[in-house]
Amino acid sequence: MKKKLFIAMMVLLPIGATAQDTIRIMTFNLYSVAMTSLEELGGYIKRHNPDIVALQEVNMKTNRADAPAQRDKNQVVELGYYADLLPIFARAIDYPTGGYYGLGFLSNLPIKSISNQPLPQVNKQEQRTVVIGQWEINGKPLTIANTHLCLDKKNREVQMRFIRQQLRRTKGAKFVCGDLNSTPEEGLVPTIFRNWTDALPEGDNTFSSWNPIYKYDWMLYENKHGIQVINAQVDHSVELSDHCPCIIDIVIP
Numbered sequence: 001m002k003k004k005l006f007i008a009m010m011v012l013l014p015i016g017a018t019a020q021d022t023i024r025i026m027t028f029n030l031y032s033v034a035m036t037s038l039e040e041l042g043g044y045i046k047r048h049n050p051d052i053v054a055l056q057e058v059n060m061k062t063n064r065a066d067a068p069a070q071r072d073k074n075q076v077v078e079l080g081y082y083a084d085l086l087p088i089f090a091r092a093i094d095y096p097t098g099g100y101y102g103l104g105f106l107s108n109l110p111i112k113s114i115s116n117q118p119l120p121q122v123n124k125q126e127q128r129t130v131v132i133g134q135w136e137i138n139g140k141p142l143t144i145a146n147t148h149l150c151l152d153k154k155n156r157e158v159q160m161r162f163i164r165q166q167l168r169r170t171k172g173a174k175f176v177c178g179d180l181n182s183t184p185e186e187g188l189v190p191t192i193f194r195n196w197t198d199a200l201p202e203g204d205n206t207f208s209s210w211n212p213i214y215k216y217d218w219m220l221y222e223n224k225h226g227i228q229v230i231n232a233q234v235d236h237s238v239e240l241s242d243h244c245p246c247i248i249d250i251v252i253p
Contacts, residue, residue, distance in 0.1 A: 022230065023137060023250050024049065027177040027219055029056040029148065029243035032101075033075055034067035036240045042082020044240060045106065048247060052135070053085065054146035054177040055104035060089050062099035076104040084108075090116040090131035092148075103131045103146050103178075112136050117166065119159040123152045130163050134170070137252055141172030148179045156182055160192040173227055173252050176220040179243065183215055196220045199248045204234040206244045212236060217246050226253045 026048065033041060045053060055076065063071050080087030085106035092102035105114075113134045118127060130147040145163050149156045160180070167174050176196075182188050189198075199219040205212035212234075221227050231249040238245070 021138070021251055023051045023142070023252065024247065025052050025054070025144070025175065025177065025219065025250065026050040026245060026247045027054040027056075027146070027217060028245040029179045029217065029241060030058060030075070031241040031243065032057050032059050032062075032064055032067040033070050033241075034064075035242070037069070038073065038075060038078040039082050041240055042079045044238065044245075045079065045083040045085070048245075050085075050106070050247065051108045052133075052144060053083075053106040054144060055079075055106065056146070056148040056179045058089060058102060058104040059095070060091070060100040060102075062095040062101060063097045064095070072099070076106070079104075080106055086111070088114060088131075088133070090114075090129060090146075092129045093127050102129060103148060105131065105133050105144075105146060107133075107135075109135050109137075112141075119147070119149070119155075120162050121150065121152075122154040122158055125150050125152055125155060128155075128159065130159075130166070132166065132170075137173075140252055141170070142175075142252065143167065143170045143172065144175045144177055146178050147176070149181045151181055153182075153186070153188070156180065157188055157192070160188060164192060167222075173225045174222045176218065178218070179216050180218050181216055182218075189218060189220070193220050195223050197223055199229045199232050199250070200234060200246055201232055206234055206246060208242045209236070209239045209244050212244060217243055219246055219248055221250075227251070228253065 076087040206217035
């Protein structure tokens with residue numbers, strides 16, 4: 001019950017927002033903030049002035065051997081403070097040494113609704129989830145599914161199909177953002193998300209930040225809603241995580 005109340009309280013916090021045409025969305029796998037500080041990471045996000053940030057590999061009150069400086073920290077709340085954005089945490093698993101591990105959103109816009117759903121598996125691996133947030137932009141719905149998929153290919157396939165099915169129930173502009181652990185060469189993303197487009201530049205790899213030879217991170221949108229991508233970039237200039245941050249500016253006509 002406490003976990004559910006936590007998420008609900010974060011969603012219902014009131015923030016100011018003004019109507020706008022251009023929306024900036026960022027997706028970033030944080031690697032548990034093992035390579036930087038929350039203050040530096042939050043400052044980086046704030047400088048880019050996003051409206052919505054989809055976060056993967058977020059920790060809440062964990063004690064990780066690979067990120068000792070992050071012990072017991074509520075990462076998404078601190079990032080929200082440093083970036084001046086509303087924080088939302090969505091649990092994927094209970095971490096073995098205590099605390100929780102999962103996904104997050106940061107938002108500069110009021111959130112209409114949010115849900116966190118476990119993803120199906122064929123082969124048993126660490127539980128993954130998809131957190132689906134809904135906003136209203138100038139009276140029009142915007143839905144973003146934020147996820148971090150399994151390493152196993154069969155699991156990824158059923159998880160992508162599950163997300164696609166969930167999004168069929170929503171209206172308006174739709175995005176899937178996050179670490180899909182799938183390259184274009186694998187073929188799963190273009191097959192399952194046919195009639196969708198990746199907003200990120202073609203051929204621009206996202207992993208690793210110091211030697212980007214793979215594309216694992218995607219910002220997909222459904223074609224039929226007339227979304228215009230006016231700017232898109234994979235930022236190779238920083239090594240704040242093992243993944244590169246990805247940023248797009250869109251217009252919902």
